[in-house]
Amino acid sequence: MADEKKNRINDLYDTLVDPEEMTESTEPVETATVKSDEIVEETSPKQTEENKKRHSYSYYKNRENNYQDLLTLISDAERELADLKFRKILMESDFETLLNYYREVFLTKEREASAIAKGALLEYFTFELLRPLESRDLHLSNQEFSTWETKNFTLSYRLIDDNYIVFQLMMPTSDGKIRTEKIKLMTVYPETMRVEVLNDAVLTLLKDCYEKHIYTSGQNSIFSYQMNEVFSNMKELGFEMKDNLLDNSGPLSLSFRLPHKIRTETLDDIFITTMNDPKLDFKKLEESQYLVKLENQQTVQITEDEKKETSILILDTADNNKSLIEFFGAYPFLVALTL
Structure with a gap:
């Protein structure tokens, strides 16, 4: 009876345990070899403390760098905002205010x-100078920087x-x-509130018109008329203007x-033209003087100066206010004197 009970217990044990696990392995067991340079030394408390300090320093250094970067970004943003506000003020300013800002930004x-x-x-300042041309379709050019366009020039x-x-x-040129x-x-x-018109520009326009035929006399006349509106505006703004060949605010005495x-x-040719017009006359005053x-x-x-091979012209329009362009526009046969 006891033997029978013992056998049942053994059978039950066999069902619970994998027979393969009960089999001893006959294969050789590999032994791991540890090289001397792979031996990990135990970190000392002192080294651990140094590592902590090093990691802590790196963190605070990065944090400080990030902080400085933020300060820079804030400074740049504040500068940009101030600049935007300044540009808004410029858009709302009259000429006197623009003149003051011109001096603060460019001069002082x-x-x-x-x-x-x-x-x-510069755009708003020059617009105020040229404001009379607004009725002539004054606008900024789409083709060139810092250029104002009108219908005529x-x-x-x-x-x-x-x-x-x-x-x-x-x-615009013709033909x-x-x-x-x-x-x-x-x-x-702007610093001294002066305007200087170059007389050479006027002589160039006359040459381009009457000799090279690049421009027409009508173009020159329109240009002269419209620029004199600009000159009047500049004078009202407080600018002084030297006598020049384009200004028609007074008589010509050149x-x-x-x-x-x-x-x-x-x-x-001048002699023939004057002889054919009873309102005109041509006289020889003395040798080489007419x-x-x-x-x-x-x-x-x-x-005429024979020695220097030059000539002297004296123009006098009496009480008639004219620019040189307007003068020669009225008497084109005299233009040849200047060419």
Whole structure:
């Protein structure tokens, strides 16, 4: 009875245990070999403390760098916001305010401004100078930077040495003629409130019209009329303007030396023209000196300097207010004297 009970217990044990686990392995057991340089030394408490300090220093260093980066970003954002507010103020400013800002930004350097703000200041400032042309479709060019366009001509402006503004002229050409270079027309000095119109520009326009036939006399006349509206506006804004050949606010009383002698053919043509018009007259005062009498007591005196091979012209429009362009527009046969 006892043996039978013992056998049942053994059978039950066999069902609970995997026979394979009860089998001893006959395969050899591999022994791991540890190299001497792979032995991991136990970290000492001192080394652990140094590692903690090193990791702590790296964290605070990164944190400080991030902090400085944030300060820089905030400073840049504040500067940009201040610049945006300044540009908004410029858009709302009248000429006097723009003039003050011009002095602070460009002349005294008291105020910092971005390149965009400086460009906006120049745009608004020059617009105020040219404001009369607004009725002539004055607008910024889509083709060129810093250039104002009207129906009849364009004026480019450039700030030179953060001091004065130079305006250059270009007009549409006729009959396929081409002018590749702009004509330097005038310089505006906001610091001293002066405007200087270059007489060479007027002489160039006359030459382009009557000799090269690039422009028409009508174009020159329109340009002269509209620019004199601009000159009147500049004077109202407080600018002073020297006498020049384009200004028609007063009579012409000019004396200038030409770098050439007057051709005999030119004098003959003037003589013939005056003889055919009873309102005009041509007289020889003395050797190499002539006088052309025009309407309304206007005169042109011609004196040739034989030694220097030059000529002197004296123009007098009496009480008639005219620019040189308007004068020669009325008497085109006299233009040849200047060419």
